Amino acid sequence: MTLNIVRHGGMKHLFDRVYAPSTLGAFLRSFAFGHVRQLDAISSRFLTNLNNHTPLLPTDRDSAQASMTFVDVDDTVIDVHSASKQGAGFGYQGSRGLNVLLATASTRDSNQIIVGQRLRKGSTSSARGADKFVADALATTARINSDLPALVRADSAYYSSTVVKTARDAGAHVSITVRMDKRIKAAIAAISDDAWTGIAYPDAIYDEDSRTWISQAEVAEIPFTAFTSKKKSLQATGRLVVRRIPELNEKKRSAGQNPLFDLYRYHAFFTTVDLDCFDAVVADQVHRKHAIIEQINAELKNGALAHMPSGVFNANAAWVAIAAITHNLLRAAAGLIGGRLSTVRAQTLRTRIIGVPARIAHRARRLILHLPRQWPWAKEFARLWQAALSPPTRSSS
Helix, strand or coil, rough: CHHHHHHHHHHHHCCCCCCCHHHHHEEEEEEEEHHHHHHHHHHHHHHHHCCCHCCCCCCCCCCCCCEEEEEECCCCCCCCCCCCCCCCCEEECCCCEEEEEEEECCCCCCCCCCEEEECCCCCCCCCCHHHHHHHHHHHHHHHHCCCCEEEEECCHHHHCHHHHCCCHHHHEEEEEEECCCCHHHHHHHHHCCCHEEEEEEEEEECCCCCCCEEEEEEEEEEEECCCCCCCHCCCEEEEEEEEEEECCCCHHCCCCCCCCCEEEEEEEEEECCCCCCCCCCCCHHHHHHHHHHHHHHHHHHHHHCCCCCCHHHHHHHHHHHHHHHHHHHHHHHHHCCCHHHCCCCCCHHHHHHHHCEEEEEEEEEEEECCCCCCHHHHHHHHHHHHHHCCCCCCCCC
């Protein structure tokens, strides 16, 4: 439907060629696995070249947190409604779909850009192939902004020795949620009572288990060596940062009377960042911001990944790579516009800047684009037009 809209009216005068939906589908279905990997490489190189025109990861280095690039890794399930789609299966969400693995890069002063994307079978576990994927994402991030150290943030599905080793080999730190196994519980039990520091959340968080709003918590840390059951080269030394909140779920508390001692629920993550950079409180705040990748998942599902357009797996994999390129173009455009549109969501940018009602006219062998008068976003559109299409500035050398 989107392509039919693009092909209407005078668009053929502005664009050299616009595929029909059926033609585009046939083109995507011609992709093999090798072609998809080539498209992934093109996406990475495109991102590097785009950064030469507008800084994608700007930062103001006034603190340790500001002088770091955050690489967030997560996967999401795109629901499909046909079992005949190649690779469709039932994953961790319990619904039939395809699994998309994403990696984003951001700084404190920038938007998120997609530095890695991969389509996988719906029944694939989250951590499958994550080590190679993290290596590729860090390599792309380094080509964009090699001056800043990287911090890989992920949830417990990616807590593995291979992922941590891959990040460390690339010169990056990690901040990964851990699973509450016996070693983790023993480490938490070893934390003294006076080591806990109060931490106030800037916004209350709704707790699903207790169905209450949580506004305060405590954090503490303890030195920890991860993956001690693995060989020496896969072990990692760092810190176990633990956040605890009061247990308010009545089913888990003593029935009929108050408990004799306070009950807490614990959330822990493993990090290799030095204490000199982040103390326990700051490390917890930085790690919790890993949730920003959910905004990218939502934006993609509200756009190109609202559904998978083909029944062929490689065609859909190519579609995911194209969606990532489109997202990065939108974020670059927002950076060039600046001001009130610099941080808006992709759908808002499409509505206000891209999907503009206009009329195409011919005059003296020139194409003229008549834009609406008294348009509230005219200044922002003109700013983007000037930044993208104006002659390049003269080099000082």
